[in-house]
Amino acid sequence: MKPHRVRVTHELVTAYDMLDQMHVLRPRRATPEAMTAFHTDEYIHFLNRVTPETVAEMTGNGSRFLVGEDNPAFDGIFEFCSISAGGSICASERIADGSADIAINWAGGLHHAKKREASGFCYINDIVLGILELLRTYPRVLYIDIDCHHGDGVEEAFYMTDRVMTCSFHKFGEYFPGTGTQEDRGRGKGKGYSMNVPLKDGITDEAFKSVFDPIIAKILDVYQPSAVVLQCGADSLAGDRLGCFNITMEGHAHCVQFLRKYSIPLILLGGGGYTVKNVVRTWTYETACALGIEKDIDPNLPWSSYFEWFGPRYRLEVLENNMDDLNNKDGLLDKIRTTALQQLQELAPAPSVGMHDVPRESVGHHLGLRNFQVDARDSLDSKLAQHARYVYDLQPESDTPSDTSDDEDSEDEDEDTTSRAQRSMRRSQQRMSILTGQYFDVPVYDPAHPQYPYGEYEHVAVMARTAKRRFFQSGARWDETIEDVVAKRYYPMSVAGMMPLPMAGVGMPMGLGQQYAADDMMEDDWEEMGP
Structure with a gap:
């Protein structure tokens, strides 16, 4: 690949x-915003930041985003995806x-x-x-x-x-x-x-x-x-x-x-x-x-x-x-x-679609908000190409692909793997490897992992795994009891204990969902402030 x-x-x-x-085109790179037309913001944010050195910490030891060994994190992963x-x-x-x-x-x-x-x-x-x-x-x-x-x-x-x-x-x-x-x-x-x-x-x-x-x-x-x-x-x-x-x-x-x-x-x-x-x-x-x-x-x-x-x-x-x-x-x-x-x-012929107007350009292009990125991308492309040629020239002659293929493992699946495959492929905690064809267990995301700074809140960890997708950081949330948006205000962080201070909604007592939002907000604060 x-x-x-x-x-x-x-x-x-x-x-x-x-x-x-043919018309040979040089397509522009896909922006993170364009990728989130399908992928979640959390996943795109992860790909934009992950490196081979931080992959274990950012994936919870392989329990999310990059599961198994088929998709390793490599240098330039986001550039590859965007191209x-x-x-x-x-x-x-x-x-x-x-x-x-x-x-x-x-x-x-x-x-x-x-x-x-x-x-x-x-x-x-x-x-x-x-x-x-x-x-x-x-x-x-x-x-x-x-x-x-x-x-x-x-x-x-x-x-x-x-x-x-x-x-x-x-x-x-x-x-x-x-x-x-x-x-x-x-x-x-x-x-x-x-x-x-x-x-x-x-x-x-x-x-x-x-x-x-x-x-x-x-x-x-x-x-x-x-x-x-x-x-x-x-x-x-x-x-x-x-x-x-x-x-x-x-x-x-x-x-x-x-x-x-x-x-x-x-x-x-x-x-x-x-x-x-x-x-x-x-x-x-x-x-x-x-x-x-x-x-x-x-x-x-x-x-x-x-x-x-x-x-x-x-x-x-x-x-x-x-x-x-x-x-x-x-x-x-x-x-x-x-x-x-x-x-x-059995299918009905040609399912119809209602008529609708198609914008010829996005709001960003219409307002000229992305024009300034063109020169920067051209410069980045040149630097990446120069670096790729440099790395390729450093490779010894023995690294060039040969006409013979590598020996592949041909061991049969053991009884445990076969029984797992026969039970159910779609179990949420199992995946199949494209390299070996064998099933493997996915480690459960551990809230006590060092990357998760508030592991003592076990109930919060459960909520984090089952929470709905949150597109962007916001100081507001949807309250199920009153069926309305409730604004929240954030209080400063306690420097002595490095833990967030209490937070409350406007005119409402603090709830579990609000505490989780505060913890998430403080995590971003730690990244910006540093040690």
């Missing part, structure tokens, strides 16, 4: 002279204003990120942010996911709406994230608008086409989307380090070709893919498919800065292997296709 995949892809696309046939999300948002803007028919962001497609938690190598869900931008203009958006893993983050975000239909083709069965059965169809107003196609190991090009083509054709006919977002996760290719399908480059790119024939505004995003040279080949070929020149390009790779990576054949190809296709046994694939088409038959 390193950004180096995108750099190599860009070099190969350049070597094939495709850049002259990836900014690309998908700007792609949606270009589609929405009609300046492009197809937009590509191979650095996007991080479909596992949740509202308040990172998951499966994904920190910010740029797909959801991009779709939300499309919904400002279009009444219906179709999201298609051909990554080997289920697109659980996007499905969860739009599970209760009919304005976005999600369709995911993925491996299911003791495989991360463990979700995505055909019974998961949405809820409430979104009932029927979440489509899942769970597959087994070793599916080939022809078998994949036999389910993809009829299901997507039926969705396009029934749902009639105004725009389509295709997540082209390349870990569904044959030979991927974490994938388990047997799809070639042509079979993967067939999805792009199929959607291009319908002439619907289309956004192509990246995603998974852990055999880098195959990822680069496929995304380059799919770029050619988007341009309609896939039959004209030379299968023999042109010279580029990374030419030696693609040996020994040096060709634009990803070949299938000798895996067994478990989908053809017992008529499994026919059952999956039949069930999916029956579910689509």
Whole structure:
């Protein structure tokens, strides 16, 4: 998932002279405010501050935000998220204003990120942010996911709406994230608008086409989307380090070709893919498919800065292997296709959306509040690029990726792990690792942790874990008893004891919720004042 995949892809696309046939844009970074269109403010604030040195303290020893080992905190994590999300948002803007028919962001497609938690190598869900931008203009958006893993983050975000239909083709069965059965169809107003196609190991090009083509054709006919977002996760290719399908480059790119024939505004995003040279080949070929020149390009790779990576054949190809296709046994694939088409038959055609005015620009842009940030960002981009080149030049020759893959652990899951997997995947205190595929217990957030300064208030700790989302620090709260907003005033902190002094609401006795708000306010005071 390193950004180096995108750099190599860009070099190969350049070597094939495709850049002259496209508008190459430099998207602006996504601001924290833009990210909170989906993610919680607390989570974005955390990503903006966390470092490898402070991650244990800020996550409560791995009990929140970054759970498990799949999403480590690294230097520049927020810059990475802002660039990836900014690309998908700007792609949606270009589609929405009609300046492009197809937009590509191979650095996007991080479909596992949740509202308040990172998951499966994904920190910010740029797909959801991009779709939300499309919904400002279009009444219906179709999201298609051909990554080997289920697109659980996007499905969860739009599970209760009919304005976005999600369709995911993925491996299911003791495989991360463990979700995505055909019974998961949405809820409430979104009932029927979440489509899942769970597959087994070793599916080939022809078998994949036999389910993809009829299901997507039926969705396009029934749902009639105004725009389509295709997540082209390349870990569904044959030979991927974490994938388990047997799809070639042509079979993967067939999805792009199929959607291009319908002439619907289309956004192509990246995603998974852990055999880098195959990822680069496929995304380059799919770029050619988007341009309609896939039959004209030379299968023999042109010279580029990374030419030696693609040996020994040096060709634009990803070949299938000798895996067994478990989908053809017992008529499994026919059952999956039949069930999916029956579910689509039950949907009402083209759900309508009320007419509404769409602002052409945000209030911030209209007032000119963000213009001053442009020069600062340009300077930051230059410094980051210079630092990245410096660090890359320091790496020894042995660190360059080789043609051989690392040995992967192949140990079977023990009895305890298997029994946990069979019980329930959705238990709140368990997660599955994308690397190992095994379940692990999530530590409960301990209020006595040193990072939590008021551990002696056990009842306050319970309330902190169950409290509703608070968008911004405020001196007001909603009182359930009188059903009105109650203003609060804050008293100075006791220097001797380093604990907040009593606080009371205006004309009301101090309550538990008020004490919690005071404690939270004082925590910010400590950060500003220092020791």
